[in-house]
Amino acid sequence: xxxxxxxxxxxxxxxxxxxxxxxxxxxxxxxxxxxxxxxxxxxxxxxxxxxxxxxxxxxxxxxxxxxxxxxxxxxxxxxxxxxxxxxxxxxxxxxxxxxxxxxxxxxxxxxxxxxxxxxxxxxxxxxxxxxxxxxxxxxxxxxxxxxxxxxxxxxxxxxxxxxxxxxxxxxxxxxxxxxxxxxxxxxxxxxxxxxxxxxxxxxxxxxxxxxxxxxxxxxxxxxxxxxxxxxxxxxxxxxxxxxxxxxxxxxxxxxxxxxxxxxxxxxxxxxxxxxxxxxxxxxxxxxxxxxxxxxxxxxxxxxxxxxxxxxxxxxxxxxxxxxxxxxxxxxxxxxxxxxxxxxxxxxxxxxxxxxxxxxxxxxxxxxxxxxxxxxxxxxxxxxxxxxxxxxxxxxxxxxxxxxxxxxxxxxxxxxxxxxxxxxxxxxxxxxxxxxxxxxxxxxxxxxxxxxxxxxxxxxxxxxxxxxxxxxxxxxxxxxxxxxxxxxxxxxxxxxxxxxxxxxxxxx
Amino acid sequence: xxxxxxxxxxxxxxxxxxxxxxxxxxxxxxxxxxxxxxxxxxxxxxxxxxxxxxxxxxxxxxxxxxxxxxxxxxxxxxxxxxxxxxxxxxxxxxxxxxxxxxxxxxxxxxxxxxxxxxxxxxxxxxxxxxxxxxxxxxxxxxxxxxxxxxxxxxxxxxxxxxxxxxxxxxxxxxxxxxxxxxxxxxxxxxxxxxxxxxxxxxxxxxxxxxxxxxxxxxxxxxxxxxxxxxxxxxxxxxxxxxxxxxxxxxxxxxxxxxxxxxxxxxxxxxxxxxxxxxxxxxxxxxxxxxxxxxxxxxxxxxxx
Numbered sequence: 032x033x034x035x036x037x038x039x040x041x042x043x044x045x046x047x048x049x050x051x052x053x054x055x056x057x058x059x060x061x062x063x064x065x066x067x068x069x070x071x072x073x074x075x076x077x078x079x080x081x082x083x084x085x086x087x088x089x090x091x092x093x094x095x096x097x098x099x100x101x102x103x104x105x106x107x108x109x110x111x112x113x114x115x116x117x118x119x120x121x122x123x124x125x126x127x128x129x130x131x132x133x134x135x136x137x138x139x140x141x142x143x144x145x146x147x148x149x150x151x152x153x154x155x156x157x158x159x160x161x162x163x164x165x166x167x168x169x170x171x172x173x174x175x176x177x178x179x180x181x182x183x184x185x186x187x188x189x190x191x192x193x194x195x196x197x198x199x200x201x202x203x204x205x206x207x208x209x210x211x212x213x214x215x216x217x218x219x220x221x222x223x224x225x226x227x228x229x230x231x232x233x234x235x236x237x238x239x240x241x242x243x244x245x246x247x248x249x250x251x252x253x254x255x256x257x258x259x260x261x262x263x264x265x266x267x268x269x270x271x272x273x274x275x276x277x278x279x280x281x282x283x284x285x286x287x288x289x290x291x292x293x294x295x296x297x298x299x300x301x302x303x304x305x306x307x308x309x310x311x312x313x314x315x316x317x318x319x320x321x322x323x324x325x326x327x328x329x330x331x332x333x334x335x336x337x338x339x340x341x342x343x344x345x346x347x348x349x350x351x352x353x354x355x356x357x358x359x360x361x362x363x364x365x366x367x368x369x370x371x372x373x374x375x376x377x378x379x380x381x382x383x384x385x386x387x388x389x390x391x392x393x394x395x396x397x398x399x400x401x402x403x404x405x406x407x408x409x410x411x412x413x414x415x416x417x418x419x420x421x422x423x424x425x426x427x428x429x430x431x432x433x434x435x436x437x438x439x440x441x442x443x444x445x446x447x448x449x450x451x452x453x454x455x456x457x458x459x460x461x462x463x464x465x466x467x468x469x470x471x472x473x474x475x476x477x478x479x480x481x482x483x484x485x486x487x488x489x490x491x492x493x494x495x496x497x498x499x500x501x502x503x504x505x506x507x508x509x510x511x512x513x514x515x516x517x518x519x520x521x522x523x524x525x526x527x528x529x530x531x532x533x534x535x536x537x538x
Numbered sequence: 539x540x541x542x543x544x545x546x547x548x549x550x551x552x553x554x555x556x557x558x559x560x561x562x563x564x565x566x567x568x569x570x571x572x573x574x575x576x577x578x579x580x581x582x583x584x585x586x587x588x589x590x591x592x593x594x595x596x597x598x599x600x601x602x603x604x605x606x607x608x609x610x611x612x613x614x615x616x617x618x619x620x621x622x623x624x625x626x627x628x629x630x631x632x633x634x635x636x637x638x639x640x641x642x643x644x645x646x647x648x649x650x651x652x653x654x655x656x657x658x659x660x661x662x663x664x665x666x667x668x669x670x671x672x673x674x675x676x677x678x679x680x681x682x683x684x685x686x687x688x689x690x691x692x693x694x695x696x697x698x699x700x701x702x703x704x705x706x707x708x709x710x711x712x713x714x715x716x717x718x719x720x721x722x723x724x725x726x727x728x729x730x731x732x733x734x735x736x737x738x739x740x741x742x743x744x745x746x747x748x749x750x751x752x753x754x755x756x757x758x759x760x761x762x763x764x765x766x767x768x769x770x771x772x773x774x775x776x777x778x779x780x781x782x783x784x785x786x787x788x789x790x791x792x793x794x795x796x797x798x799x800x801x802x803x804x805x806x807x808x809x810x811x812x813x814x815x816x817x818x819x820x821x822x823x824x825x826x827x828x829x830x831x832x833x834x835x836x837x838x839x840x841x842x
Contacts, residue, residue, distance in 0.1 A: 179654045179738075186735045201658075201813060291739075293731040294809035299565040365728065365809040373812075519658070520813040523736040 037064055038094075038105040043404035044251040046258070047471035050487065053091065053106045061107040062117060065092060069123045073098045075385055075398070077474065077483045079129035081137050082496050087111060088137065093472050093485065097403040102472050118144035125385025128504055135161070151211035151537045166209050171197050176204070179519065183212050186523075190533035194522075201518045206511045213537040222497045227253065227327060227461030234484075235322050238501055238535035243269075243276040243321040244477025245499070245535075248484040251406060252473035253327040256486060257463035261328075265456035266407040267449035268334045271342070272312070272324050274438040274445070277478040278346075279308040281431040281438075282353060284530050288428055289360060291524045292369040297360040304349050304356070311345045314338065328460030339446050346439050357432040361425070370425035374513035374525035377422060381509065388480010390506040390529060393430050394422035400476035412444055427528040434478075465492040479503065479532065501535030542617030542770065545787065549794040550759075550766035551576060556795055560802025579758050585751035592652040593748065600647030601753040601760075607640035608760045608767070615770050616691040618786045619779050625691040630678045633690065634671070637723070640760065641667055648745035655737045659744035662813070666729060666741065669820040670722045676827035677715050680834050684708060690774075698778035704837060711830050712775045717800060718823050720768035724761065727804055728811045729819065739813070769794040 037056055041048045056064070068074045078093040088111050094103045109116070118141035119126040130141045131150045138157035141147060149161050176199055183191040191212035197205040217237060224230045234249030235242040247269050254261060261269075283305040289297030309319040316324040316332040324332055360366055376386070381394040391398040399416035401409045417433045419426035465488050475482045480502030487496035510529050514522050555572035562569025571577075589598065613623040614633045622629075645663055648656040682688045684705075685696040698705055722729050725742030737744050746757050773793040777786060811819055 177654065179658070181738065186737055289809070291734075291736065292809040293727055293734065293805070295561060295565050295806045299567070303566075363809065365811070368815070369809050369812055518813050520739045522738050 038103040040101040040103050041472060042101055043400070043472065043474045044255050044406050047256055047466055047469040048104055050468050050470055053104050053470070055089070055106045055108050058107050058109065058116060061090075061092075061105060062119065064105060065094070065119060065126075066122050068094055068103070069125065072382055072396075074103075075387075076126060076129065077102065077472065077481070078485045078498055078500060079126065079133070080485070080496070080498055081133050081139070082487065083111070084108075088139070090133075091470065093483075095404060095474070097398070100404050102404070102474075104470065104472075113138070113140075115140035115142045117142050120144045120146070124383045125505070127384075127508075149211065151214045153214065154216055163209075163211070166193075168195050168209075169197075169205060169207050171204065173199075175199055181522075192533045196514075196519055196522070198519055201520065203514050203517055203519050203522065206514050206522070208507050208511055210507070210533060210536050213534045215534075215538065217538040218497050218499055221249075221499075222494045227463060228459075231326050231459075231461070235325070237499055237538065238503075238532040239320065240280055240532065241276070241477045241479060241482065241501070241535065242318075243272045243325055244475055244479075244482050245484075245501075246322075246325040247273055247407070248473045248475040248477075248482045250325050250327040251475065252471055252484045252486050253463060253465070255471045255473060256465040256469060256488060257327075258466060259328055259460070259463060261407070262456050263408065263411075264334075264449050265330060267445045268330060268456065269325055270408045271334065271442050271445045271449075272315075272321050273475070273477070274442050275308060275312050275342070276321055277438045278349070278435050279305055279312070280478045280530075281435050282308065282349075284527070285357070285360070285428065285431055287527050287530070288370075288424070288524065289366070291527050292366060294360070294363070294366050297356060297363075297366070300352070300356045300359075304353055307345055307349055311342055314341055326459035326461075328463055329457040331459060333456055334446075334449065339449075342442065343446060346442060350436070350439050353432070353435060361429060361432070367425065369521075369524060370428055371423060372421075373424045373521050374517055374528060375421065375423045376509050376513050378420075380512050381422065384508045384512070385505045386509045387505050388476065388502045389427065389430055389434075389478075390480065390502075390509045392416055393419045393426040395420045398481065400474045400481050404474050406473075406475060408445060408448065411448065412441065414441075424524055424528040465494070467492040477502065479530070479535075480506065499538055501532050501538075503531040503533075503536045506531050507536060540623065541620055542615050542622060543612060545617055545790055546612055546615065546763065546766045546770050549769055549791065550762045552791075553765045553769070553794065553798050554762050556798035557802045557805075560799050561806050564803060564806035575758070575762065579755045582751055582755035582758070587749070587751040587753045590651060590748060593647075593650045596643070597647045597650040597748070598753075600643040600650075601749060601756040603643040604640040605756045605760045605763075607636045607643075608763045611636040612763060612767055614690055615767065616694055616774065616779075617770070617790070618781075618783050619695060621691040625689050628688045629690055630682075630688070630693075634674055634678075637764070638667070638671070644742075644745055644757075647749075651748045653748070655740075655744050656747065658738075659741055662741045663745060666722060666816055666820055669817055670719055670823065673715060673820070673823040673827045674719055676824060676831050677712060677719075680708070680827065680831045681712065683831070683838065684834050694774040695779045697775070699780070702837070708830065708834070709775050711826065713772050715823060715827055715830075716768060716772045716775065717797065720765070720772075720797075721801065721804070722820055722823075723768070724764055726801055728808060729816050731810045733805075739810075765798070766794060769797045772797060 037054055039048045039053050074094050077095045081088050081090045087108050089108050091106045120130055121143040133139050134147055135150050135156055136153055179196040181194040183193045193209040195207045196203050221230050221233045235246035237245040282301050286298045286301030312321050313319040315338050376394050378394045381391050381396050387398050397416045401414040402416050417437055419430045467490050469488050471486050473484045483500040485498040489495045513525050554575035559569045611633050614629050616622040645660045648660040681693050685693050687693050730741040773790050777789050
């Protein structure tokens, strides 16, 4: 932990910072420091929230430094008097979602915020009159324009979300995405869960398709607060599980992309491969999505030689077959015609909205937590982010194919590296004592991108705040930008190419 | 005279199942039984229809009108040397516009629901069917010119006995165009995707989203019959009318099965067109038809 006058520095999943050590500065200075930092692409905000401390509200902003791998924490304080704050969003668009969350939950007005709209309708929101039904949709007047509302029930009955298009004929001028239908109050549930096991169970259900990613972020956070250092073999096992999840979802998404453009062969071939991968996860821990696999302090399912052998065997086959399918899919003219130059997000857009993970890497922005804020066993492996430059559906499809290859390589390294360490990983520990009066930040590169869990503890080591941020929170805006000036009939394939989480956003 | 009619109905029983089975086998699956689509229709017939409050009379009669027009069109098609049930000069125009009338009712029924999805589907369907019409008419005009007659029955009876050596070329071009036109008219790949669940990308499927139960059964029947009707047209183009009737019956089913397999394989191994490419794709069909027409004009020396 490092400190200078205006901020405290911690590292991902490492020793937490004391709450009292966080410098509290005047808002004007805070504004200046944050905008100056975020003007540089090497910094991005991972969390900005507010909590009550006596009569006043304390704001904490965590900014990740991709260059040095540190996370800078800076705070400011204001009286709970309803006075507005100058909005950071106006000069730094990526902050829009954080300020909206704070506005919704605490009633703080941000002056100059261009898009101060509801995010997820928390049960205890300040403005109880703000409802699903009266969401302030952006409107454009015009004789030739028409609105198309899609949802909240998705055509494939996956998850609920409402999409409002403003179209000129077949062309989309504007898309606004209204989410929040699945708000479960997860942060509060985790905070008040009481036991470590219940917390873990809740964490792996934050987004069903990222069970390993979120449960790893959670376990890492709890261990960081408890000062527990996982053994190297446990770290490696967790990374293997994370990469298996990445492989399975990426292959499944490739199948879905083919399905959306009605290319049956690619769809069924990839679906079959995905089954192979998730069945391997099931062979390991009894659950196809890796639920119950990652727990704080240890594991119930140590990776035995038999399981490791099975994983290697299956991956060998998946590697070979998936390469064939990918060659076939991305060389077929009719498929390329549907992917190329569709749903393009420019590099500048990606940076300005703070896109993370895959959505950023497809536009040439090298954001990969495994490389910049290495966690678990990735600290020992050199990770070079897989990149694409064009930012279209094709780039997002290709990125998946390349990342699958890369993940298979990592798993081989991890399994080999794990054998070198003789340490045994113990059973999970659900009664870890958390360090009092602290703040810890845990970042994990899930298959979608950067997952961020933040926890605050009180004087007795109880959780007072638990914050979850799924990568979708940032990337939904990328989808809205991607479909501008596209044909409305290309929206589904754009949507699928991002495959963002509704419940991960809604919490 | 009824033979053509009966054969089309029998072919329609197999047709959708064959497409499904082809697609299943092409994707390494076993697939449902050949008669599954008709079993689904039987289930639908036993169900009631639900109507939205915003829809009116048009929405309720549209499925019946559509099926009626398809049945009407069916009666105009000859088989072997027999005349069709209905046959008169210029009956191919009647054929085209009966099918168009059915589509017109589907479209206004879609508009009747007031849904923005269905409006979008209706607009796409209108555009594409408008574009495919010239291809069909130019093709039939070509045959009329070639044989010198304007009724299906007579055209097909004389098609292979004009003594023109180029008949095989017209037969092949005609069959190719009819397959493509049928794919467009029946909302299959590459123009439309009957399998998709995504309303925003649908053309035909989205227009019939609101129809349920009995009405949906009528619509499905119409669709399957329409396949067999186009199959029968193609058959008439490739098999001379003078051949032995038993051989002809066998060939009729062979052509229909081949047609279904072609659809099934096309849908297995390619992706669908981007929506704004469809007009170009369909206009290409008209262009091919026009070229065939010009060639005939020159060969029959009607164009100096």
